[in-house]
Amino acid sequence: MIKKSHHTVRQSMQDRIEVGEWPLGALIPGEIELASEYGCARTTINRALQALADAGVVVRKRKGGTRVCEMPVRHAKFTISIVREQVEATGCQYRHSVLTSMLKIPPAPIVTRLGLKSGEKAFYLETLHLADDRPFAFEERWVNLKAVPNILTAPLDDISANEWLVKTVPFSSGDVIFSAMNVDQKVATSLETAIGKAIFVVKRTTWYKEEFITTMKLFYKEGFQLYTRL
């Protein structure tokens, strides 16, 4: 009998794993047994164990019981925030500047991705994000006008397309790809970087209810790092 509250219980159980009382791969007592041991309802134990399972610390199977994960697969959680917040989080002043804004027939891969007809135009944007007036990231973006026609009248000089879309489109699914690339001349110029420098790139595509909305590439200034705790 220790304490209650699924948080407390969770922490306690995690400790027992760390201490080695429950070794890697070991089978943990059942929920009912733990409930009586901790002197709480099974529901509470269940919550705690589900949280641990969610964190990848234990694996649960019906009838199989709960066991400590042999290969602790840790989950890193990134908050995909808008660039402005990223900049402001570093204590810098955010500003952005629209470099290019036009209707344009996108290249083939984009056409496919957006589900456009060939020859159909989309909205193309190039934006420079600045931190304390120094280049922070360069953004290339394609927007599907069928999905978001009113972006043409949005005040994109005041609010970045990034932010406008997030605030306007109710909700969306999407994918994110992180990679590294050697910066080309165009991006290098905007970022005031030497050509060929390795930079961190994030590609993101978002949909709203199966309809493509936008795809973008974000080229971060050299030296950018993405940090997370496990």
Next chain:
Amino acid sequence: MIKKSHHTVRQSMQDRIEVGEWPLGALIPGEIELASEYGCARTTINRALQALADAGVVVRKRKGGTRVCEMPVRHAKFTISIVREQVEATGCQYRHSVLTSMLKIPPAPIVTRLGLKSGEKAFYLETLHLADDRPFAFEERWVNLKAVPNILTAPLDDISANEWLVKTVPFSSGDVIFSAMNVDQKVATSLETAIGKAIFVVKRTTWYKEEFITTMKLFYKEGFQLYTRL
């Protein structure tokens, strides 16, 4: 009265947000009201709403109620797996090869990070990870011998240090840093890449109960991408 099961309820509510029935920033009905609407217990509604809050879709405050998140901060969840699993996930055959393995006095930044005394040695490892016998990633690792002395007798040719540590050390916290860099000569040689190519780098440091265990850098072959769905 629609259905039950917190999954169903969660999905339903998410739909109502997507459809615009509950616009961005709007206040959602209270749990009791929703419970009667959905014809289920308040607990069930609570679960669903907590899940949505966890996903960053809504924000909840006691007395303030639940409202749709104005700035939908999406959370990307990465599974920090061992390299072998990463390789095998692509359908390739995994193999690794220990290039260097020695006791060595680490450079200053590492000493600080590991909490060593100056002049104290640590275990240094260089490992090449291969996919179908082609270079996949190059790993540099420092291990704190005070924390894990028996790594010296581990069969690191059969099982990578990466995997051995994960399987041996009960549990640990840590941090992860993603970045991009221009590959230097040493790494380029191992990865069979041209010097200066942009590669994706992951730095990871792990602790076990406040004690430093290991720090490593993983240099991925050029072209490597980290993918996630939102």
Next chain:
DNA sequence: TAGTGGTCTAGACCACTCA
């Protein structure tokens, strides 16, 4: 201070899966 979410409980039934 009143209202909302946060959590606990005790009991129940279901669903999966291992043997």
Next chain:
DNA sequence: GAGTGGTCTAGACCACTAT
């Protein structure tokens, strides 16, 4: 078939916080 986790319920009390 039996055992374990998954989930629901109805009621209760607590904790935070907006007003």
